[in-house]
Amino acid sequence: MLLWVMKFKKSRYNHFIDLEDNTFLCYNALSNSLAVAAREDYNAIMSVLHNPNDDWGKDERMAKIKEDLFNGSFLQEEIFDEVAFLQMKNKIGRFGQSALSLTIAPTMACNFDCSYCFEKQDSTSMTDETAEALLHFISEKTKGLAQLSVTWFGGEPTLRLDIIEKLVAGLQKIAHERNLLFPPMGIITNGYLLDKTAAKKLKELNIQNAQITIDGAPKIHNMRRPLKNRQGTFERIIQNIIDCKDIIGIHIRVNIDKQNITHIDELLDILQEKGIAGKTPLYFSNVQANTAACADLSTVCFTNREHSALVVNLLKKLLDRGIGNITYPSPHHFGFCTADRYNGYVIAPNGNLFKCWCEIGSDSAQSVGSIGEHIPDALQINNLARYLNWDPFQNEECRACDILPVCSGGCPYNASQSASGKVCIDFRHNLKEMLALKHAEIKHKGGLL
Amino acid sequence: MKYIIGGLSRAALRDITGGQLDKCAELNKCDIQSCIDFNCIIHTNPCLAYCSQVGCRELACGNYSTTK
Numbered sequence: 001m002l003l004w005v006m007k008f009k010k011s012r013y014n015h016f017i018d019l020e021d022n023t024f025l026c027y028n029a030l031s032n033s034l035a036v037a038a039r040e041d042y043n044a045i046m047s048v049l050h051n052p053n054d055d056w057g058k059d060e061r062m063a064k065i066k067e068d069l070f071n072g073s074f075l076q077e078e079i080f081d082e083v084a085f086l087q088m089k090n091k092i093g094r095f096g097q098s099a100l101s102l103t104i105a106p107t108m109a110c111n112f113d114c115s116y117c118f119e120k121q122d123s124t125s126m127t128d129e130t131a132e133a134l135l136h137f138i139s140e141k142t143k144g145l146a147q148l149s150v151t152w153f154g155g156e157p158t159l160r161l162d163i164i165e166k167l168v169a170g171l172q173k174i175a176h177e178r179n180l181l182f183p184p185m186g187i188i189t190n191g192y193l194l195d196k197t198a199a200k201k202l203k204e205l206n207i208q209n210a211q212i213t214i215d216g217a218p219k220i221h222n223m224r225r226p227l228k229n230r231q232g233t234f235e236r237i238i239q240n241i242i243d244c245k246d247i248i249g250i251h252i253r254v255n256i257d258k259q260n261i262t263h264i265d266e267l268l269d270i271l272q273e274k275g276i277a278g279k280t281p282l283y284f285s286n287v288q289a290n291t292a293a294c295a296d297l298s299t300v301c302f303t304n305r306e307h308s309a310l311v312v313n314l315l316k317k318l319l320d321r322g323i324g325n326i327t328y329p330s331p332h333h334f335g336f337c338t339a340d341r342y343n344g345y346v347i348a349p350n351g352n353l354f355k356c357w358c359e360i361g362s363d364s365a366q367s368v369g370s371i372g373e374h375i376p377d378a379l380q381i382n383n384l385a386r387y388l389n390w391d392p393f394q395n396e397e398c399r400a401c402d403i404l405p406v407c408s409g410g411c412p413y414n415a416s417q418s419a420s421g422k423v424c425i426d427f428r429h430n431l432k433e434m435l436a437l438k439h440a441e442i443k444h445k446g447g448l449l
Numbered sequence: 450m451k452y453i454i455g456g457l458s459r460a461a462l463r464d465i466t467g468g469q470l471d472k473c474a475e476l477n478k479c480d481i482q483s484c485i486d487f488n489c490i491i492h493t494n495p496c497l498a499y500c501s502q503v504g505c506r507e508l509a510c511g512n513y514s515t516t517k
Contacts, residue, residue, distance in 0.1 A: 037450045
């Protein structure tokens with residue numbers, strides 16, 4: 001059998017986590033597989049990993065362990081260079097010519113006045129001329145590609161569903177002409193205008209997922225995310241989620257910082273009482289003072305390490321309530337996001353092209369080009385080069401990191417703002433706790449039978 | 450050892466074209482098809498957490514499940 005003639009070594013991406021119930025978890029960040037094993041098997045598993053080329057074939061139990069470890073990529077062929085393999089996939093994903101990934105803001109106008117908004121005040125909406133130019137740009141850029149992916153952003157995109165509708169018609173035509181895979185789209189919205197009618201319209205347009213932010217119980221949410229006239233928004237958003245959750249997929253985001261962290265339990269009570277919790281995925285995100293528009297927030301933000309620990313505690317609470325949805329690592333072999341990818345753009349209503357969502361609300365000095373015939377200026381070229389030349393494989397710490405396959409160097413925008421040239425993802429700080437929670441969730445759902 | 454999340458099979462892991470994942474899309478194994486391609490942006494930017502909250506995990510063919 002091939003397994004017995006090949007030479008092996010242990011993967012550099014193996015993680016083992018002791019659990020309280022006399023078992024332990026085995027996680028490999030390259031394959032992203034998770035296994036549970038009996039404590040009594042620990043020594044046997046370690047023996048195979050440390051001496052993979054011993055003659056384990058004579059012992060049926062050990063032979064099975066070796067096969068299991070190989071199947072989950074815990075064992076690799078001796079000559080297989082995992083880092084070189086990841087580096088190659090990273091290049092293919094970032095600079096390959098298979099897909100065009102776009103985030104489009106039909107308007108920068110917003111009906112909210114969030115206390116931590118990272119965008120400067122701007123009410124520009126996309127004109128018909130710009131929409132036409134955008135479709136022409138997309139048509140040209142998708143020549144020879146296989147896929148077009150689109151996310152709607154803003155401003156508040158639901159303020160201009162008319163523009164979205166017009167653009168979607170054009171995008172569908174391009175996808176048809178170019179024979180592109182054009183998967184269901186998503187939208188980032190504050191949820192205030194997302195009533196049943198709007199949700200049905202989005203579904204019609206093949207926008208099938210919406211992310212809505214709620215920042216705590218009514219009082220704190222309304223303080224942080226009021227309408228422009230300071231009126232509260234909590235009740236209406238909750239009602240919209242109830243009305244729309246069976247029409248399109250809705251995901252609730254909760255932005256946390258030192259000002260609302262103590263109000264999350266109350267929010268969970270309400271979400272449970274309203275029958276939303278458990279049916280609508282919920283996740284916690286860290287408020288970051290990472291643009292000029294929100295720089296004064298730095299004193300209320302948690303550090304990444306603090307945030308990582310808080311997320312574990314919050315998710316434990318969700319699990320205790322039977323809500324679940326524990327975050328599991330996601331493979332990032334092909335780059336991190338739009339920003340580090342050649343064929344990815346964030347498009348402002350005026351046609352300016354950016355690489356990161358954080359920059360669209362700043363000014364054109366952060367842009368990397370525009371959809372028109374305009375030749376990029378030196379500043380735009382520099383901005384583009386900053387993202388496309390960014391390479392986690394040049395950073396010794398990233399290169400040696402045992403979770404690199406699920407991180408790919410982390411957020412390129414944050415990396416560009418950081419003195420160390422990288423900002424680690426939450427899993428760098430809380431992987432073991434998160435995997436233990438995932439295991440508990442699967443166990444709770446009966447997945448360990 | 451019992452696998453509770455299959456992760457990427459050797460074939461999917463080493464498929465540098467993403468073809469294995471396209472096949473899942475064709476088979477309608479996943480209703481959030483933007484996740485299927487690792488070029489996915491909506492679920493990774495700006496928030497990595499969003500991706501795993503969609504619920505599209507735990508499918509042996511490489512992370513993505515039929516249920517959400």
